[in-house]
Amino acid sequence: MSDPTSMNSAVQVYKRFVPDPLRAAAANTLPDGMRRSVKRSLAQTLRRREARLHQRALRRVRRAGLGRSERRTEAPDGRIGHVHTGLTTDLARRFDHDLVTRALDSAGICWFAVPALDDRRICLAVEQRDKGAVRRVLRALLEEHTGYVTSVSPAQPDNPGEPGSHVKAWKHYAKARVIRLAWLRTEPTENLWTGDDQGIEIEFWTRNTNLPTERLIGPRPNRVQRAVPSDAPGVEIGFDRLCGYSDTDAELEPTVTLETFDVVRLDELDFPVDAVVLFEHATPWGEELLRAALRSLHQYAPWTRVIHVLARTEPPAWLSDAEGIDVVRARPGAEAQLHRLPGLAPHFLLLRPGAVVGRPIRPFDYFMPGGAARPRRGRWTAEESIAPWARAAFSATGRAVAHGYAGGPQPHRVETLARLAEKGTPLPEAPDGQRAAIVPGTHPLDGVAHHFGQLNTLADPSGEASVTLHAALPGLPVQLRRLLARRDTQQIQLTGLGTDAALAGGGTEAVVGFLHRYFPVPSPFEVPSPFEHGPEAPSAPAVSSRKAVRQR
Template identity: 25%
Template structure:
C-alpha cells in the first residue's frame, strides 16, 4: 500500500478484509503509469496495485457518493439516467444504449482525477490506466471508486458500486441487460410509465412503482437498545461491592468480567452507523456517566433506570435481567426494536428484514446450546437459572418445553408484545425488576421468555438466515478467532464475550480485542468527538457535489 508513485508509506499495514476492491477479486492488468494524474492526489493511495480514495465513509455513504457523482457526470453529458432498484434493493442507473459512447467518455474524462473502476464478467479495469473502454462490449458493468479507511483496515469496493446499464430501444420494446426489482429484461414501450422520485437531495427519473415497497419489505421504524455499564468506574465498583455484601449470587455472577469494558459500546454504536444505518434511534440503557467521546446527537439517547423502571424503590440496580424486564417502558421507543449488549456488533450490511417480516413478525436465532435439565439452584449462574424459570412458565402456559438458548446477537422485540407478556406474568416481572442482583428466581425476558412466548402466540418465527459468531475472548481459541474474524468479515453479527475464566494474559486479550474492534470499525460515528473535543464530521461530501463545481 503506497501513496502516489513515490512509494511512501501511506497507511498503517495492509487492509484487513476479504472484500476485494475489484469485482470478485479480479485484478487490473493495466500499467500504473496511466494513473499518474489520480496518484498525484494527497487522498489517493495504491492498495494491491489499484488506486483507492482514502476516505472515512461508511458503505452506504460510499455508494451514495458514487451514485450522485455518476449521475452528475451523465447529466453533464446531456444524458438523463433512469434510476433503478435492483432485486437486492441496491441502486442502478440505466441509459439509452445510443448514448453509450458519450457515457463512457464522460467517465473517462472524470477518471483523470477520480479512480473509477469498472467491474464486469468477473474482472475489473481502472479507467485512465491504458484502457480506453473498460466496458468492452458488455451491456452493463459495476462502476465505483475504491476506498480505504485512513487506518488501512477497511476497504470498500465492487459490492458497494453502482451498476450502469445500457438499455436498447428497438421499435415497440426495450431490452435491458438485467431484470430488476420491478421489470423483466424485455419491456413493451407502451408499458413504460416514467415518474420522478426524490432521493439523496436530488430528483430522479424512474419508473412508476420501482421504489414502492414490495410485499416482503419491512417499512416501519426500528430502534435499538443497548445495555451498558462502565465497570471501570471506581464509584460503580464501590457501590456494587457495598450492596453485594448483603447478597448471595450465582456462579460467575459476581465476576468483574460481567461489567469491565474496553470501550466496546463505542464500537457497537459504530457498527450500527457502518452496517445498519436504517435504524432510527439508539438508546443506551445505563446508570453510568456518559462516555467522554459521546456528544449530543438526535440519533443517540442515554436513558437512566429511573426514567423507565415502573417501581424505583429497588434502584439502583446491578441486575441486567431487571433492566431487560423494563425496556418496553422507555419513552419514545419504537414499537419494533432490537436489543443488544455492548459486546454485540453488526459485522456487515444488514437489512431490517433480517429481524422482522413485512407483517412485523420478529425473527430470532436459536443457539445450539441446550438450556440443560434440572431445577434452579443458587449455585447455578443467573443466566442458567433464568432459562429454567422461563421454561417452567412457558410449559405451564403452553404445554411445550423449550430446550435451547438464543444466539448472542441483536434480538428483535415488539413493545406491545412485551406489555402483553408482563400482563401474562406480572409477579415474575415485578420480582425480577426488584432484584438488585441476579437471583435464582429471575426471568430473562430478552433471552428467551419473550421470543418463545411470541413464537407460541404467532408473533415470532425462528430463522437460520443470519450468520453469527460467538467468541470467548478470554480463551485461547478466542485470540485466533478474533484475528480470523477481522480478516474475513463474513458474519452478519458477532459477540466478543468477556468470560469469567481466563486462559490468556489479560494484556494480550485487551490488545487483540482493541485491534479487532478498531480495525473492524475504523469509521467514527457522527455522535463521537475527537480527543480534542471536536465533533466528528457526519459524512464525506467529497463526491456529492456537482461535477465541475
C-alpha cells in the same frame, strides 16, 4: 470491447461503408499492400477521432469538479483507493451514485434508477443507443477519479489490476448488457474498505417498437418489471426505496426513477426501528464495548431512528447529546421493562454489552413486513434444554422449547414484552456475560420472549451468520483476524472481557484492539477527540447519515 481505434475496428468500418461488389473488385485489382494501407489510414483516423472525443469528455468531467478525495492510497491487493474521513458504507454508495449521475448529466445522457434484484448496489439504466457516449464519459471519469470497470452480463473474468481509464479495461464492453463501476474507498486508518461489494451497475435498455406503445426493455430481471413505457415520467425516490441498507432520512438527496418503478417492495418495511444499547460496566473495556456498538449501528445500520442508551452506571464523558440518541439511567431489572421506555418505537434492536453489527444490515433482516421479529436460532444442547429460561418459556406458553437463540443484536417488539408482563411470567436471573467463565447460553429474556413470540405469530426465528467469542479463548487472535479479514458476519457477540483469565492472558486487550480496527470511524454520538484523524472531512458527500430526531 476491442479498441475502437484498432485495425479490427477499421476493418469493420471498411466493410460497413464499402459495398460488397466494390470490395470484391478491389480484392481482385488492388495489391494487398494498398488495401492494408487504406485500412491503416482509416485506423489512424479513428484513433485521432477517439482521442478528441475522450479529451472532450475529460474536459466535461473536470469542469463538473468530479472525483475529489483527500488523497490516494494503495489497497492491499495493489489497486488504487481513495481516502475519506468519516467514511461509511452508505456515504460511499451515495458518493459513487453522485459521481456517475453527474458525469452522465455532463454528457447529456438520460438515465434513471432501477430497483435491481441485488439491492446492495445502486443500478442505473441508460439507452443502448447512448452506449458509445456512456463509455467515453465513464472512461474520462475513471481517469479523473481512479476506479475499475467490469462486465456483469455477460459475466467476464475480472481484471482487478487494470484501472478503468485504460482502453484495455473496456475490452468486453461491446457485448456487455450490464457493467459495474467500482471505486475503492477507505478512511484514514485504512482498516475499513468499501468498493467491490458495492459499486454502481449500469444497464443498457433497448427500445421496442413492435407494439403501439413504444417500450424500453431491460437486459435482465429486476424487482418490479422488465419492460416500461418509453414516455414514462420520472419521479424522485429516496435511496432507501432502492437499497434497504441506506439511511431513511427524507432530507437526504434523492435519486430519480421512472413512475412505474415507484412501487412498494416485498421486503420494504413501513415502520420505524429503534435500537437499545445497554451500558453496564464502568471500566475501560466496558466503555469500548459501548463505543463499538454505537459505531456499528452508525456504520452498518444507518436506518435506525433513535438509539436509546440504558446506562446502569454513570455514562462515559465522551458520550454526546447529539440528535438521534437518548441516554437514560436505568436500575437493575430495567431490561425486562423495556416496553415501558418512553419514546421507544414498537420495533427495536437490543444490543447488550459485546453485541455489535458486523456488516451492512437491512430492517428486513430482523423484522418481517407484517411486523414479526426474526431472531437468530442458536445452539441447542443438553444444558440449554434444562436451563431455567427453557422452563420459564414452557411455563409461559405450555409448549416445549426446541432450539436456543444466538447472541448479538436481538430484534424485539414492545407488544411481545408487554404481553409477557401481563402474564406475570417470572424471568430467571440473567448472568453477566462479560464476567462469565464460559460462553453464556441463550439469554433468559431473549429465550422466553422469542419463544412466546413464535407461538403467537409475533416472531419468526431464522438463521444468519452469527459468531460468539469468549475473550479467554486460546485461539482468540486467530478468530479475530479472520473476522477482520472477511467482514462477512452479520452479528458478533463478544463475552468474557471482565474475567480474570481474559484480563491476565491478554484476551481483553486483543478484543479492544480488534474493535478499534473493525470500527475505526467515530459515530456522531461521540464527543470529538483532538487525536482523531483529520479535523474535517471535505471529501465525503455533504450529507449526514443521522436523522434530525427531536429529543425528549
